Amino acid sequence: MKNINEFKLIIESKGVNEAFSRAVVSAFVSPADPTIEELTDIKTAVSEAVTNSIVHGYKNSLGNVYIEGSIDENNVVKIKIKDKGVGIEDVKLAMQPLYTSGDDNRAGLGFTVMQSFCDRVKVSSSLNKGTTVTLTKKIKGKAL
Amino acid sequence: MKNINEFKLIIESKGVNEAFSRAVVSAFVSPADPTIEELTDIKTAVSEAVTNSIVHGYKNSLGNVYIEGSIDENNVVKIKIKDKGVGIEDVKLAMQPLYTSGDDNRAGLGFTVMQSFCDRVKVSSSLNKGTTVTLTKKIKGKAL
Amino acid sequence: MINLDSAGELLIVHIVGDIDHHTASEMREKIDNKISVKKPKHLILDFKDVHFMDSSGIGLVLGRYRLMQNFKGTVEIRGVNKQTKRIFELAGIGSVAIIREVQ
């Protein structure tokens, strides 16, 4: 499907950019007239992935987070969140509900949230190179 | 001054991205706690520059608009809007109030608006290569 | 978005939403269609639901002013807030249209 719009964003791995990236994605998707629930789903999934890049990928040191978004003629939204951080050794394990390598403030449910709020979550990662998460969700939009 | 945050955004020269770029810049500046007026000033100036890239730079054909933003320790916000479009032959003339090369829906006041809403507007352009506009504005923010 | 309301020689245009180059073109078309059909003596542009406007709003008003001039009609701008007022003042719109601020 042909994209009707796309963007690329580079941000720094700073906590304040969790909210910033949510706002950017929200503004990008808005012209497709999503329901509040669809918009919240996407914002939540993006927030999880960006947080993971900051907290796990860069372990709170400074690096860039690369976010690419597109929306196609069928209202399929794709958001790719990429970091050049430590990477994930065992992606399958990492995606298990409740698994976390973080401290006890992390619930280990980030991937679970992404999966339950998006149609598809693709994770590719390589150790010491970084991680890319691609979120896909079709917007049905508001009934007229 | 050291930047406390920065971003890079690449968008396409599509009308819908005038609103998108305003929303992005607005979300970026918000943590500095600007007044509504300061925020509107910045959004308006960005809207003018991005519109110029779309309408004049690319003459409504498709190209990329590059937006870079930073905010430093003194709350000085810098937003750079760049296109690789037709460029401006005579920048001084182009910046004259009421000058426009566009149709009569353009008022020729885009640069005037940028200048009156920002502390500084820098324009560099070269023919057939493109145009870069740098907007600078210090946020005083809300009194506590 | 544009809501149109006409009564006798008066056409009231209620503009809703942000005005930029992108949104202005659709607004323009709708207003001009109505003007050509109705040929009103007075055009009122109500900005009370415009929360953002860049210089495209000036072009929007000036273009409608020119059209109204063709048959000696007048233009009034209503419901102007602090931000839209600043843009209109920058352009000296006061010399072609009556400007009324929000109460």
Add this chain to the structure above:
Amino acid sequence: MINLDSAGELLIVHIVGDIDHHTASEMREKIDNKISVKKPKHLILDFKDVHFMDSSGIGLVLGRYRLMQNFKGTVEIRGVNKQTKRIFELAGIGSVAIIREVQ
């Protein structure tokens, strides 16, 4: 933002704003300070002014639950809306805290 209100054995924490990893850490600190000082029997976390929350909100609740466990206190979550409820349900928070939705 966090507003704290305590009466006898009860501590009511009113959370205002988005909850993500970044904002949660500050909230956590304020709540835990108060818990350590007051040692309440019942903790109520009021989410009615939380309009966005990701899985960091789960960590926020679970961590406070663990702290309250230390002196056999209970936790109640109040003012949960449709979105925050979905996140809590995903985590099965219902088994550690009473959840009350917004009326």
